Amino acid sequence: MDGTGPALRLFVFHHAGGSHVPYRQWPALLPEQWEVRLLDAPGRGRLGDLPQLHNAARLADFFRRRLKDELQGPYAFFGHSMGAVIAYELTVQLAARGQALPVWLGLSARGAPRWQGEDKQHHHLPGTELQSHLELLGGTPDEVFDHPDLWALYEPLIRGDMRLVETWRPQPGTPVLPVALSVFGGSQDTSVPAQRLAGWERHTERFLGVRLFDGGHFYFLDDPRVLLGQVCQDVDTALALAADLPPAAG
Numbered sequence: 001m002d003g004t005g006p007a008l009r010l011f012v013f014h015h016a017g018g019s020h021v022p023y024r025q026w027p028a029l030l031p032e033q034w035e036v037r038l039l040d041a042p043g044r045g046r047l048g049d050l051p052q053l054h055n056a057a058r059l060a061d062f063f064r065r066r067l068k069d070e071l072q073g074p075y076a077f078f079g080h081s082m083g084a085v086i087a088y089e090l091t092v093q094l095a096a097r098g099q100a101l102p103v104w105l106g107l108s109a110r111g112a113p114r115w116q117g118e119d120k121q122h123h124h125l126p127g128t129e130l131q132s133h134l135e136l137l138g139g140t141p142d143e144v145f146d147h148p149d150l151w152a153l154y155e156p157l158i159r160g161d162m163r164l165v166e167t168w169r170p171q172p173g174t175p176v177l178p179v180a181l182s183v184f185g186g187s188q189d190t191s192v193p194a195q196r197l198a199g200w201e202r203h204t205e206r207f208l209g210v211r212l213f214d215g216g217h218f219y220f221l222d223d224p225r226v227l228l229g230q231v232c233q234d235v236d237t238a239l240a241l242a243a244d245l246p247p248a249a250g
Helices: 056-066 082-096 127-137 142-146 148-167 194-203 225-242
Strands: 008-013 034-038 075-080 104-108 177-186 204-213
Touching (some): 008 082, 082 104, 082 148, 082 177, 104 225, 194 204
Parallel strands (some): 008 034
């Protein structure tokens, strides 16, 4: 990249119980003019020495402070499952402070928030039932379930992340975002039905649609290229829309 900076800086937020590792192929599969930042939440990956955060607003604030010097120029957020909650909450926090907003928000495998009748609180499940739930979702290596010592290591992290997701609610009166927003999901994901994905339209002024792909909750793990092709298309659309907007506050 030259001194003018990247054409786009894309920040990728991982799922509950995860880290940046499942997304490590992405930078090579996205445009070379982009800077792709694969993030870790505290308590895992490259931030394994930091205490885990169990509250979505606090975790979003952590990223807002940590990334403050990078949230400039054209930038975008993509979040999968728990990462979608954090990407959305972070965008809400930036908007509330009048800071420059992402040109695009990509939310994957997470239904739109609702204030009553929320999904089952899986983080309270007994160990064997929690393992069965995670096996249905996919995305957790089999060896975590097969080795008691590994499960003992990962279980608190997974429960903490699931509690974050399952107890999160937007603040009452949260305004609609003036940000182009796309939603992604697996057509066989029984944990997040398509109507919950479509509900995100109520939270943005610029809804680009629901994009469904073959597969379950982790529909992109085997081959992310189809998803990333759609991400590139939607980012191009968002950049074109942003060019028609007045400059954002600094």
